[in-house]
Amino acid sequence: MRMFVANLFLALIWAMITEGFTIGQLGVGFVGSYFLLWFLRPLVGGSVYFLKMWQVVTFSIFFIKELIVANLRIAYHVITPSSFFKPAVLAVPLEEMSDLEATLLANVLTLTPGSFSVDLSSDRRVLYVHVMDADDPDAVRQQIKDQYEKPLLEVLR
Amino acid sequence: MFFELITCFLLLIGAIFSFIAALGIVRMPDLFTRMQAAAKTGTLGVGCTILAVATFFGDIGVATRAGLVILFLFLTSPIAAHMIARAGYISGVALWSGSVTDEMRDQYDPVTHHLSSEPRKKSDNDSQMLGM
Numbered sequence: 001m002r003m004f005v006a007n008l009f010l011a012l013i014w015a016m017i018t019e020g021f022t023i024g025q026l027g028v029g030f031v032g033s034y035f036l037l038w039f040l041r042p043l044v045g046g047s048v049y050f051l052k053m054w055q056v057v058t059f060s061i062f063f064i065k066e067l068i069v070a071n072l073r074i075a076y077h078v079i080t081p082s083s084f085f086k087p088a089v090l091a092v093p094l095e096e097m098s099d100l101e102a103t104l105l106a107n108v109l110t111l112t113p114g115s116f117s118v119d120l121s122s123d124r125r126v127l128y129v130h131v132m133d134a135d136d137p138d139a140v141r142q143q144i145k146d147q148y149e150k151p152l153l154e155v156l157r
Numbered sequence: 158m159f160f161e162l163i164t165c166f167l168l169l170i171g172a173i174f175s176f177i178a179a180l181g182i183v184r185m186p187d188l189f190t191r192m193q194a195a196a197k198t199g200t201l202g203v204g205c206t207i208l209a210v211a212t213f214f215g216d217i218g219v220a221t222r223a224g225l226v227i228l229f230l231f232l233t234s235p236i237a238a239h240m241i242a243r244a245g246y247i248s249g250v251a252l253w254s255g256s257v258t259d260e261m262r263d264q265y266d267p268v269t270h271h272l273s274s275e276p277r278k279k280s281d282n283d284s285q286m287l288g289m
Contacts (some may be wrong), residue, residue, distance in 0.1 A: 023220045071174055071201045074194050078181040087190055088257040091274070103236075110235035111200060116193045117235070118242045118261065119272055126274035128261045130189045130242070137258060 003049035007033050055155045062151070063108065070113035077132065088134035089118060091126045092141050095149065101156055102127075108148055115144060164213045171205030174198045187253035188245045196238035203230055 007030060014029025015021050038050055077085055094102070102124060106117040114132040121128070131140050181194025204227050211223035247270060252259055264273050 021217060022215075023217050026217070067197075067201060070197050071177075074181065074197050075174070075177045077190075078177055078184055078194055078198075085190075086255065086257045087187075087253060089189070089252070089259045089261045091260040093274075106239065107232060107235040110196050110238060111231065116189065116196065116242070117239060118189070118246060119239065121264070121272045121274035123274055128264075128272075130193065132190070132193060134257045 003037065003044070004053075006044070007037060010036065052155070055151075059151055059155045063112070066112040070111065073113050073132075085132050086134050087130060087132055088137065089128055089130050090134065090137050090141060092129050092144050094125060094127055095153065097124075097153065101153065104156070105149060105152055108152060109144065112148060114140075160212050160215060164209045167205045167209035167212065171202045171209060173202075174205065175202035178202060186255070188250045189242055190253060192238045192242050196235055200230060200234045 010033030011026055011029035014032060015025040018025050018029075034050075034053065037044060041047060041050070094105075097105070102120060106120065106127065109115045109117045109127075109129060116130040118128045118130050120126075129144065134140055175198070178195050178198035181198060182191050185191040185194055207223045207226050207230070211220045214220075246261065247265060261272075265271070266273070
């Protein structure tokens with residue numbers, strides 16, 4: 001967290017000393033100072049921050065890509081006749097996680113292709129997910145755990 | 158010129174996906190597939206429109222507010238969809254006849270709405286519900 005504040009502070013300084021305080025300059029400053037701090041690792045420490053930041057960026061890019069794919073697939077389902085999909089409500093067993101992690105996982109599942117989180121069981125052990133194509137329920141469950149649960153928990157922990 | 162093109166492109170994409178969300182609500186066969194269409198395409202449609210606002214003004218104040226709007230949209234719209242689907246399920250909306258399985262069937266306690274994670278035994282509450 002301390003490294004994040006330092007990074008943001010350096011980006012602000014960069015945006016102030018260059019001509020025009022714009023969002024583009026702020027972004028350039030942030031990326032530049034990230035690499036600057038990375039070179040200065042032996043001096044300033046905080047190697048966890050660099051890994052976390054990298055994970056957050058890659059997960060965000062992955063999430064936006066999945067969001068666009070999800071929308072194209074839903075558009076396809078809406079336009080074509082409805083006999084092409086096989087919906088089902090599946091129970092997906094969850095790892096032990098906090099309220100925030102469960103909320104974010106449910107949100108990510110709702111916005112990614114083919115799945116829609118309906119409800120979390122009261123003891124928080126199972127998430128009930130409505131899926132669009134449930135030809136093979138176990139494969140869908142495994143895919144949800146591998147593709148979304150594992151990376152999300154890696155980013156948050 | 159370049160930013161105007163991006164603005165036009167984003168507005169067009171946003172309008173198309175908002176239209177698909179509306180079409181999906183009419184065309185999909187049951188509540189849950191309708192919520193799938195509305196939650197996903199609605200979010201991307203509104204998100205693209207807000208991004209278009211940010212690129213149109215190109216101002217740091219507008220851009221940060223647009224970013225916050227998109228963040229809150231991504232956080233809240235799935236929760237709204239979840240609440241609607243849950244309310245529908247509890248009040249007994251049937252799944253589409255083409256659905257494969259429903260592993261949530263009979264998992265709600267009809268009185269307390271406690272959702273169990275394992276297959277639930279029939280309790281007194283169920284017979285109370287049947288009696289009314």
